Amino acid sequence: MSAPVTGPVPTLTATPRVLSIAGTDPTGGAGIQADLKSIAANGGYGMAVVTALVAQNTRGVRSVHTPPTGFLREQLDAVSDDVETDAVKIGMLGAPGIIAEVSGWLRRVRPPIVVLDPVMVATSGDRLLTPEAEQALRDLLPLAGLVTPNVPELAVLAGAGPARDWDEVVRQALEVSGRWGVRVLAKGGHLAGDEVSDALVDAGATDPVRRLDAPRVHTSSTHGTGCSLSSAVATWQVVTGDWFASIDRSKRWLTESLRHGEELNVGQGHGPVSHFAGLWERGGRDTSTGDEWWQRIDGLRRATDADPFLTGLADGTLAGKAFRYYLAQDAHYLEGYAGVLSRLGQLADDPVERAFWVAAATACVTTESNLHRTWLGASERPAPGPATHEYLGHLRQAVETGYGQGVAAVLPCYWMYADIGHRLAPRAAGNPYAEWIATYADPLFQYATQQARSITDRVAGAASPPLREEMWRAFERSAQLEREFFAAAL
Template sequence: MLSIAGTDPSGGAGTAADLKSITAAGGYGMSVVTTLVAQNTHGVRDLHVPPTDFLRAQLEAVSDDVTLDAVKTGMLGTTGIIETVAAWCDEHPPAVLVVDPVMIATSGHRLLQPEAEQAMIEFCRRATVVTPNIDELAVLTGSPRAADEAEALDQAARWSAATGVAVVVKTGHLDTRRVTNTWVHPDGTLISVPSTRIDTTSTHGTGCSLSSALATRLGRGDAPGTALAWATEWLHEAIAHGAALQVGSGHGPVDHGHRSRRLQAAASAAPWFAPDAVPPVLGSPQDLGAPRRDPEARVPAAVAPAGPWTAALWAAGAEVNAAIAGSGFVRALVDGSLTRHAFEFYLAQDALYLNGYSRAMAALAARSTELDAQVFWSGAAHGCLTEEAELHRTWLGDRPAPVAGPVTSAYTDFLLATALGEDRAVGVAGVLPCFWLYAQVGAMLPAVPADHPYAAWLDTYRDPGFVTATESALAHVERELAAASPAVRARAARAYLTACRHELEFFEQALRLEPGEYGGRAEAPVQPRIQAPAAVSAEAPAAALAGSVR
């Protein structure tokens, strides 16, 4: 994958951002420099344009030796540079050419002289797809600046139909909370990828990064919708975590590597807990050692513990509880930026989980010796099966039966092994987090606006009946732990903490998918430059959301 662009010594834009984006998207990055730029997070200070002969030499050095899967162009700066790159593209037609037509800065400042601007407009006709901002789209199409998304899409559709070149319309520069990146085919087909605006100043280089990631995914054979979805989701995460890098005192860069680091951490084989996380015997609640944990991670339980033993469990699991509340999945679910394919995967896995969870609680009911415990656990098991049936009826419908992922299987296997093979106190401690942690998430939710894409689902987290059931589960766990031996209590505490961590993994698993990896719609690969990509159908509207709680 080749980037043809200017430099940025602060690393946020230009070839520096392109190479990071290409690597993050799974490609091998190469760069040809058009302009040497002295800039930082506050702006450009100076620039130097090497002779076009040297630019030509760079291009030929790469193409004479390396087979290129895709090419992305960024800052081309002058008429001479544009013409040099255009001539090289004509001699070595890229299989995929993504053009980021750098003509107008975010501030609205024109970056090209009029003759260079016209040359760029002509150069865009060579592209597979162009990725202009709203102002550049206006220049490209010879139209006034679009006032809203509908006007921008109309401009792009007319230009795309006339040139045979696809356009990605980006609404990030419009004043809306919801933003979209939409692939506009020459035949008029639209593939929209929605996202949510992030309140941050760490947006330096977002245009470079998106186009480079998009080019890389197209170059590896992704269909247009799949490639755009990957690039959009990856960039949203990179923007969300850019401020934490603390690079510069101006408009900082995005965190190109956050997704890769997150997935790397998720793949770690390190044990979840140290050997001494739980003492071998628990003679009293204080023996669990919660004070050793980070005090800032402790938040009050929304559903109060039923006694000293469940209070000790809550304190011991504080760090995992905080991780769930701050997890990428939960935050995206709450703010509405969670992608549909991630949400659908979560629901499908939830249906499978509920089946295994109900079996675990049925086993606890069968092993209980007191009538109220038998009634409670058997009723909870029945409720799970009812919710699973509702998921299938309202959402899964006649779709092929979902297959349990490794995270779901590991969790349900753990619950069944604990409920069937351990002391009853250990089993009830293991099933408690599914009650307690979901009630906690529901209590922490802000008011959900009616137009929220997951409003119907989020409202179920507040179900008063679920809170009552959680209170009953806590009472049963408290009673079992009080009656258990110190050694059994220790195993129960470890089972509780392990189940808490399984809950975190269960949430986060949906963010470890590639777009279309699970149950997605297959699309035809993108076609070479100038030819229109094969048409794909826009995805169907979201199905009705189930009313169950997990």
């Protein structure tokens, strides 16, 4: 693949300096306004050159005013004459003259990172550019490091009809990548399904299609998602230098922002995403991987809630024999779990995390084991059952694979029990199992769960996409085994 037009790599500041070249949105959800929010939310300093003044809102575009190309040139030169720019994101251009002006500036200034979001098709499906402008935009592609079309825009670039399935999206992206020598972020948001696929497509690479999947966020707040994603990718690329890692981080941030968009209550049409939801919630820009995983096991959690073992615990109707069998298996489990936690303590580089895992291992052997001795007689100690063997085997394998896989694997035991304890304790008051349930509703256990979640989020946030996928698989398998562990008692 031919390289994009770039200049010398600048000496990076702590904050990426990212320029958006795009049109406006007075309601703030798309265009330059969304770009600036996205850049800031992902840790960059945003700058803006306006290509068009757009009268639009969440329900549609009313009119467009295009300033003279001479004024566009003055804006571009005003930035590049003064500020060393680390990355450029290009959005709405609109006309051949504007595209030519931006193209000339790129060739003169040679910014090191260029992300092109080809605004070509309206939400209604109407084409926004004349045939001449469409061709001029295609000619701009080799100057970009990455182009981020949605499904209809990709079809225009490929000279084909809109793709109807993921395989066709990938074929069109490979066609565009190969023809113009540009990486393509193929996006599947316009396709049906509960999971959304995106992929970094590079026809000239050894691995030409690198895919990322995420659960679809069912929301009406989708205004400006393309603008927001492309700006985030440009910002992260300054930091990572790896297009796939930048897309992965940006996609996770956008998923979180989509999930909170409706809380903004902006507009009567398709509202904007909540660009700063993570910042407002956590006071930092790393997304919560654990929250995403928790949402992905929603069906499994609901099935666990409906299990006769848990419903019997909640209403006090569970047979005592079944509960004692469960506790005996849990005693075996806690002995093994303590060993896994102790091993995490050995693997942890951070002294605070090391201390947390060592203390957690001790708690398994002392505090929680005392609870089992209170409930179980000395003779009530059946051998470990198949579910116990399988769960402990999974945890031991995960922790020996690596620290990331280990912390992800142990998290469901914390989180699912804390969630069950929190929700069942009020319903179980006065029944025979209230004391056991209260153990997991205790504020100290809830706090320990929060610490385990924070550690997992930190490790996942710093992990490569392949490692984070391994962590997710370890987390998911542990959640499944928790479900089977409960069910084994009956």
